[in-house]
Amino acid sequence: MGWRQLATVLRGADTWAGREPGAGLGRVLPRRRGGPGPFWGVRSRLGGWDLFWGPGSARRPGPAWGHAERLSGCRHPARAGAAWGSGPARERGGTMAEDKAVTMVTCTAPVNMAVIKYWGKRDSELILPINSSLSVTLHQDQLKTTTTAAISRDFKEDRLWLNGEEADAGHPRLQACLREVRRLARKRRGGGTDAAPLSLAYKVHVASENNFPTAAGLASSAAGYACLVFALARLYGVEGELSEVARQGSGSACRSMFGGFVQWHRGERPDGKDSVAQQVAPETHWPELRVLVLVVSAEKKPVGSTAGMQTSVDTSPLLKHRAEALVPERIACMVRHIRERDFEGFGQLTMRDSNQFHATCLDTFPPIFYLNDVSRRIIALAHRYNAHHGCTKVAYTFDAGPNAVIFALADTVAEFVEVVRRSFPPAPNGDQFVRGLPVGSASLPEELLSAVVLEPVPGAIRYILHTKPGPGPQLLDDPSQHLLGADGLPRGSA
Amino acid sequence: GTMAEDKAVTMVTCTAPVNMAVIKYWGKRDSELILPINSSLSVTLHQDQLKTTTTAAISRDFKEDRLWLNGEEADAGHPRLQACLREGESPPRASVYPGRGQSPPRRRAGVHVASENNFPTAAGLASSAAGYACLVFALARLYGVEGELSEVARQGSGSACRSMFGGFVQWHRGERPDGKDSVAQQVAPETHWPELRVLVLVVSAEKKPVGSTAGMQTSVDTSPLLKHRAEALVPERIACMVRHIRERDFEGFGQLTMRDSNQFHATCLDTFPPIFYLNDVSRRIIALAHLYNAHHGCTKVGCGRPGGRAPPQHRCPPPSPAPLQVAYTFDAGPNAVIFALADTVAEFVEVVRRSFPPAPNGDQFVRGLPVGSASLPEELLSAVVLEPVPGAIRYILHTKVWGPGPGGAGGGDSAWPLVPAVPIPGSVCRAP
Numbered sequence: 001m002g003w004r005q006l007a008t009v010l011r012g013a014d015t016w017a018g019r020e021p022g023a024g025l026g027r028v029l030p031r032r033r034g035g036p037g038p039f040w041g042v043r044s045r046l047g048g049w050d051l052f053w054g055p056g057s058a059r060r061p062g063p064a065w066g067h068a069e070r071l072s073g074c075r076h077p078a079r080a081g082a083a084w085g086s087g088p089a090r091e092r093g094g095t096m097a098e099d100k101a102v103t104m105v106t107c108t109a110p111v112n113m114a115v116i117k118y119w120g121k122r123d124s125e126l127i128l129p130i131n132s133s134l135s136v137t138l139h140q141d142q143l144k145t146t147t148t149a150a151i152s153r154d155f156k157e158d159r160l161w162l163n164g165e166e167a168d169a170g171h172p173r174l175q176a177c178l179r180e181v182r183r184l185a186r187k188r189r190g191g192g193t194d195a196a197p198l199s200l201a202y203k204v205h206v207a208s209e210n211n212f213p214t215a216a217g218l219a220s221s222a223a224g225y226a227c228l229v230f231a232l233a234r235l236y237g238v239e240g241e242l243s244e245v246a247r248q249g250s251g252s253a254c255r256s257m258f259g260g261f262v263q264w265h266r267g268e269r270p271d272g273k274d275s276v277a278q279q280v281a282p283e284t285h286w287p288e289l290r291v292l293v294l295v296v297s298a299e300k301k302p303v304g305s306t307a308g309m310q311t312s313v314d315t316s317p318l319l320k321h322r323a324e325a326l327v328p329e330r331i332a333c334m335v336r337h338i339r340e341r342d343f344e345g346f347g348q349l350t351m352r353d354s355n356q357f358h359a360t361c362l363d364t365f366p367p368i369f370y371l372n373d374v375s376r377r378i379i380a381l382a383h384r385y386n387a388h389h390g391c392t393k394v395a396y397t398f399d400a401g402p403n404a405v406i407f408a409l410a411d412t413v414a415e416f417v418e419v420v421r422r423s424f425p426p427a428p429n430g431d432q433f434v435r436g437l438p439v440g441s442a443s444l445p446e447e448l449l450s451a452v453v454l455e456p457v458p459g460a461i462r463y464i465l466h467t468k469p470g471p472g473p474q475l476l477d478d479p480s481q482h483l484l485g486a487d488g489l490p491r492g493s494a
Numbered sequence: 495g496t497m498a499e500d501k502a503v504t505m506v507t508c509t510a511p512v513n514m515a516v517i518k519y520w521g522k523r524d525s526e527l528i529l530p531i532n533s534s535l536s537v538t539l540h541q542d543q544l545k546t547t548t549t550a551a552i553s554r555d556f557k558e559d560r561l562w563l564n565g566e567e568a569d570a571g572h573p574r575l576q577a578c579l580r581e582g583e584s585p586p587r588a589s590v591y592p593g594r595g596q597s598p599p600r601r602r603a604g605v606h607v608a609s610e611n612n613f614p615t616a617a618g619l620a621s622s623a624a625g626y627a628c629l630v631f632a633l634a635r636l637y638g639v640e641g642e643l644s645e646v647a648r649q650g651s652g653s654a655c656r657s658m659f660g661g662f663v664q665w666h667r668g669e670r671p672d673g674k675d676s677v678a679q680q681v682a683p684e685t686h687w688p689e690l691r692v693l694v695l696v697v698s699a700e701k702k703p704v705g706s707t708a709g710m711q712t713s714v715d716t717s718p719l720l721k722h723r724a725e726a727l728v729p730e731r732i733a734c735m736v737r738h739i740r741e742r743d744f745e746g747f748g749q750l751t752m753r754d755s756n757q758f759h760a761t762c763l764d765t766f767p768p769i770f771y772l773n774d775v776s777r778r779i780i781a782l783a784h785l786y787n788a789h790h791g792c793t794k795v796g797c798g799r800p801g802g803r804a805p806p807q808h809r810c811p812p813p814s815p816a817p818l819q820v821a822y823t824f825d826a827g828p829n830a831v832i833f834a835l836a837d838t839v840a841e842f843v844e845v846v847r848r849s850f851p852p853a854p855n856g857d858q859f860v861r862g863l864p865v866g867s868a869s870l871p872e873e874l875l876s877a878v879v880l881e882p883v884p885g886a887i888r889y890i891l892h893t894k895v896w897g898p899g900p901g902g903a904g905g906g907d908s909a910w911p912l913v914p915a916v917p918i919p920g921s922v923c924r925a926p
Contacts, residue, residue, distance in 0.1 A: 318760055321722045352766055359719055359764040365749075366784045367756045373774050383767045 104150040105234040106482050109227035109473040111143040111220055112136065112255045112262065113291070113405050115350040115397060116334050117357040119305075120313040120323060126272040127251045130313065130320075131327040134263045134334050135255045136407075137283065138291060139470030140211075142436040146476075147208040147227035148483035149235050155203035161483075161490045163209045173249045177229050178204065180245040185236035204232070207483035207490050212465075225249030226256035230473040243277035259283040259471035261338050263331065283469040286341050290413050290437070293465040294404040294420065296374050303368050305400045312364040319360040326356070343409055347395030350407060351382075354397040361400075370400050374424075374460045378404045381423055384452045385416065414442035417464060422453045424461040436466040503553040506635040510628035511896050512544040513537065513656045513663065514692070514831050516751040516823060517735050518758040520706075521714040521724060527673040528652045531714065531721075532728035535664045535681065535735050536656040537833075539692060540896035541612075543862040546624035548609040550632035556604030563625075564610045574622075578630050578650040579605060605633070613891070626650030627657035644678035660684045660897020662739050664732065684897030687742050691839050691863075694891040695830040695846065697775050704769050706826045713765040720761040727757070744835055748821030751833060752783075755823040762826075771826050775850075775886045779830045782849055783822045785878045786842065790819050840868035843890060848879045850887040862892040 118133035158169035158178070169175075182200045208224055229246040233239070243254035247264075254276065255262045260283035267275030312319050330353060337345035361368040371379075375398055382396045394416050395407045408416055417439050426433040444453075485491045519534035559579065561570040570576075609625060630647040634640065644655035648665075655678040656663040662683075668676030703709075713720050731754060738746035762769035772780075820842055821833045834842055843865045852859040870879075 317727055318719045318722065318757065318764075321719065321726070325722070326718055348766075352764075355766070355768045356719065356764050359760040362763055363719075363753075363757050363760040365753055365756070367780060369777050376770050379768060 102150050102152040102154070102484075102486055102488050103235060104148060104482055104484060104488075105231045106146065106148040106476040107227055107231040107234065107473055108140055108144045108146045108476065109223050109230055109256050110137045110140050110259070110470055111145075111223045112252065113138060113397065114252065114255070114399065115346070115407075116327065116330050116353050117399075118251055118264065119357055119360060120309045120319055121251070123270070123272065124310070126275075127247050128272045128275050129251060129264065129266055131323040132264060132266040132331045133252070133255070134261070134280065134331055135252070136261055136289075136291070136469050137256065137259045137472065139283075139467045140474070141470070142465055142467035143210075143212055143223070143293075145208060145210050145223035145227045146481070146483060147206060147224070147231045149228065149231035150205045150484050150488045151202045151235055152205075152488055153199065153202050155205055155488055158203050159205045159488075161205075161207040164207075164490055169206070173225070174206075174228070177225060177245055177249045178232065180248060181229065181232040181236055181238055184233075184238045184240075184245070188238060200236075204235075205484055205488045206231075209483060220252065221250035222252040222256045225253035226473055229253070230257070230475075234475060241276060244273065244275065247272070247275060247277070257472055260285060260469055263335070280335055281338050283471050286338070286469065288341075288410045289343075289469055290408050290410050291467045291469070292406040292408065292413065292417065292420075293467065294378060294406060295462045295465065296372075296402040296404070297460060297462050302370050302401050308361065308364070308368050308400060311366075312360055312368070315365040316360050316363040318363040322356060322360055343395075343407075344392045347392040347407060350395040350397050358398065370402065371398060372402050374457065375402050375404060377423070377457060377460070378406075381419070381452065382406070384454075385419060388448060388451045413466065414440040415444065415448075417466070418442045418444055419448070419452055420461065420464060422449065423456055425456050425458045426461070426463070427459045430459075431463060434464050434466065436464075437468065439464075439466050503551050503555070504636060505549060505551040506632045507547065507549040508628055508632045508635065509541055509545045509547045510624050510631060510657055511538045511541050511660070512546075512624045513653065514539060514823065515653065515656070515825065516747070516833075517728060517731050517754050518825075519652055519665065520758055520761060521710045521720055522652070524671070524673065525711070527676075528648050529673045529676050530652060530665065530667055532724040533665060533667040533732050534653070534656070535662070535732055536653070537662055537690075537692070538657065538660045538684065538896050540863075540893045542896075543613070543891055543893035544624075544694075545612050546609060546628045547612070548607060548625075548628035548632050550629065550636055551606045552603050552636050553606075554603045556606055558604045560604065560606045562606075562608040570605075570607070574626070574650045575607075575629070578626060578646060579633065605636075607632070622651035623653040623657045626654035630654070631658070642677060645674065645676065648673070648676060648678075661686060661895060664736070681736055682739050684895045687739070687895065689836045690744075690895055691834050691836050692893045692895070693832040693834065693839065693843065693846075694893065695779060695832060696888045696891065697773075697828040697830070698886060698888050703771050703827050709762065709765070709769050709826065712767075713761055713769070716766040717761050717764040719764040723757060723761055744821075744833075745818045748818040748833060751821045751823050759824065771828065772824060773828045775883065776824055776828050776830060778849070778883060778886070779832075780822055782845065782878065783820050783832070785880075786845060787819050789874060789877045790817065839892065840866040841870065841874075843892070844868045844870055845874070845878055846887065846890060848875065849882055851882050851884045852887070852889070853885045856885075857889060860890050860892065862890075863894060865890075865892050 112135040114133050114135040116132070116134040118129050118131070120130040122128050122130045158175075160167045160169040160171075160174065185200060206228060208227065210223070226246045229242055229249060233242050233245070243257040243264075246257050247254035252264070255264050257277055258279040261280040262277050263280050264277045265275060267273070269275070330349060333345065334349055336342075337349060358371055361370060379396055382394050385394055386392050393408060393412045397405050397407070399405075406416070417434060418441075421433065422444065483490060513536040515534050515536040517533070517535040519530050519532070521531040523529050523531045559570040559576075561568045561572070561575060607629060609628065611624070627647045627650075630643055630650060634643050634646070644658040644665075647658055648655035653665070656665050658678055659680040660683060662681040663678050664681050665678045666676060668674070670676070731750060734746065735750055737743075738750060759772055762771060819834060819838050823831050823833070825831075832842070843860060844867075847859065848870065
């Protein structure tokens with residue numbers, strides 16, 4: 001469950017949870033009322049809905065604050081395209097200013113990419129996994145979610161906007177996060193606070209958006225829920241262990257609560273208190289490590305991960321064995337490879353774990369296919385490239401979708417990007433093919449070309465995003481970056 | 495007169511069937527003797543549609559062993575072939591050097607073998623199974639060897655041992671290091687399940703997949719999931735499959751067949767580097783099968799249409815176990831083998847035709863056993879036939895389970911051995 005359920009409920013579509021056999025093969029979506037197209041977004045590579053991005057401007061992370069900004073009737077500078085005509089709070093009467101005050105916080109949170117995969121829950125309520133997982137947090141300059149959370153006595157109900165479109169705030173996962181943060185806030189109240197506490201009964205408004213197009217299938221509920229939890233915690237003045245809360249919104253969200261290299265411990269307790277994320281190494285630990293996201297051209301939507309992983313748990317004996325007997329050692333190995341900056345070990349294990357995850361999907365009944373022909377070609381290309389160089393230079397990993405994430409060291413990037421460009425020539429009048437961090441130019445030796453670049457498949461890759469490991473969630477202090485106005489409603493065009 | 499005997503050519507011609515594994519063999523514990531890491535179970539297919547013919551001839555005149563596959567000469571020094579030649583002698587493992595007293599005098603003579611298939615090779619259907627089984631059987635006839643031959647065939651190509659029998663066949667893993675107990679055995683004869691049918695969906699040719707010998711070795715070396723499958727999962731699956739077959743339980747048979755095919759391909763994906771035998775068309779066929787099975791859960795049961803197996807007062811059940819209609823399985827290649835009961839064939843063939851419309855001027859799309867016509871109800875069409883992919887399937891071969899019949903191996907020279915398989919295009923019959 002995740003943002004997708006919000007969208008589903010809002011549209012009034014049939015529940016997606018009760019899939020028929022055979023429906024889990026990549027083509028079924030809940031029926032939409034009204035127009036065609038992904039009204040609320042498309043399935044992310046992790047199966048949650050991508051947030052559907054409106055014309056949000058790029059946000060820059062600011063210095064962390066530590067407390068929420070109280071907007072007491074300030075008139076914000078007019079923003080281009082602002083459609084909100086309702087006046088600022090102060091116009092509604094001065095003596096009520098304090099009651100009408102809107103307390104608001106804006107945060108950003110990163111996407112993370114698992115190198116030891118999470119697939120399967122032992123508890124669906126609390127979102128407790130059958131095995132530990134380990135991920136790399138990606139840099140927010142290239143991929144991030146921005147969330148503004150606002151509380152006011154004025155708000156009559158919880159409300160939620162995703163990329164400017166209202167969604168259902170009654171979503172159980174969203175409510176679970178709210179509930180958990182409020183519960184933690186309540187616990188803290190006993191110790192006294194420095195300011196008039198926000199009433200835990202007040203309703204909350206949340207607006208969220210991503211800094212990259214949705215159709216890329218990159219956004220995930222991970223970034224979304226991590227951002228939400230981080231923002232709510234700031235609003236309510238809750239500190240300390242938050243990954244457990246984020247986890248209850250969306251499992252992998254707990255890994256987005258930290259930067260660098262992050263492990264999500266499976267935990268043993270039934271109440272899930274020990275199923276938390278922990279940083280293995282900070283984002284500064286491995287400066288040469290780079291990430292290339294190969295965004296594959298959109299096609300049939302894959303099976304959603306929540307339903308998919310449940311079917312896998314129910315039907316795949318290979319998954320059971322993986323979780324019980326194989327992952328624990330892999331986690332230990334991966335931690336070691338990262339700490340030792342051993343790219344050979346890191347890369348090999350990353351590829352093997354990606355393949356094993358997809359193998360368990362194939363062992364599911366009905367089988368789940370996330371890799372398509374382009375994915376397979378990318379895999380084959382990576383192996384040829386590595387074989388040509390005689391060592392592991394690039395490592396692929398795929399989540400529940402066709403986009404490839406490639407790890408490489410900085411001095412490999414230029415050459416491999418060129419290899420990808422030759423193997424998957426971009427459409428002539430297409431958008432910029434290489435985005436994100438700059439990529440140097442490279443000329444390919446003839447023997448490399450003939451050994452590695454075989455049958456080019458034009459247009460199969462829409463673009464490449466070059467990024468690297470990055471920090472955890474950030475608090476923004478620039479009020480112009482709030483996604484909600486002083487009235488608690490979304491800014492910008494409706 | 496006196497030289498006539500020396501110039502004699504002793505010749506035998508046999509045919510042998512192809513078999514399709516429903517519990518897969520993938521991985522050896524001994525590459526020399528071809529001993530598998532797990533047992534496997536297969537269905538022998540009808541020779542009217544798929545068979546290999548082999549002629550084996552011995553003569554003192556033949557200076558060396560020679561081999562022709564579909565009219566093209568191939569290397570008779572191939573170790574697997576030589577292993578069968580060697581093992582086929584009696585006593586086994588007799589010296590290859592002439593002059594040793596224990597060797598049958600014939601061994602000094604060369605063996606000429608010619609083999610061909612009754613279906614185009616480019617279909618990727620021919621397998622070393624049929625080939626080696628045929629060869630072994632023919633050589634056994636030549637040498638006058640009887641008895642347990644599957645062990646010999648196994649050493650040519652693992653799955654060949656399963657082609658030594660008709661009907662439903664199990665290849666026991668065995669425990670002995672010398673492989674003497676790694677033999678095939680019939681689970682049920684072909685007469686056991688007369689309604690069972692097989693549709694081979696021949697997918698259009700593309701890049702050759704990874705060869706299975708190298709592929710399975712890499713899997714054994716690198717896949718922990720394969721190890722677990724072989725040690726912990728297959729034994730029970732074999733037992734279940736035997737039971738399903740003996741009880742003619744198509745539901746159980748079909749489900750387990752699909753799951754085992756998928757698990758085999760899962761272990762290929764868990765190999766490093768990963769091996770992909772399923773392509774996009776394979777996946778579409780899989781999806782189609784699941785949709786078709788799911789659809790019939792609600793509509794075929796209780797709709798009262800002719801041919802339906804529904805009890806008269808049946809109500810459409812909520813989505814959950816639907817009676818299985820078709821089951822797919824894939825080997826190390828893109829061709830799909832579909833199992834179905836006879837009364838499903840016509841409708842499913844039509845569903846396949848709509849989903850994968852044949853090229854307009856192509857060859858005959860449905861071959862083999864006759865297939866009745868079927869009209870598809872609109873709700874079936876809209877639920878199951880989604881985005882047609884023209885030309886993705888070259889043709890469908892309708893066949894069924896085969897066995898030699900009560901008279902043993904067909905008698906005389908039409909006894910059925912298998913020919914050492916090497917996929918060879920074309921087929922020129924070399925008359926004796």
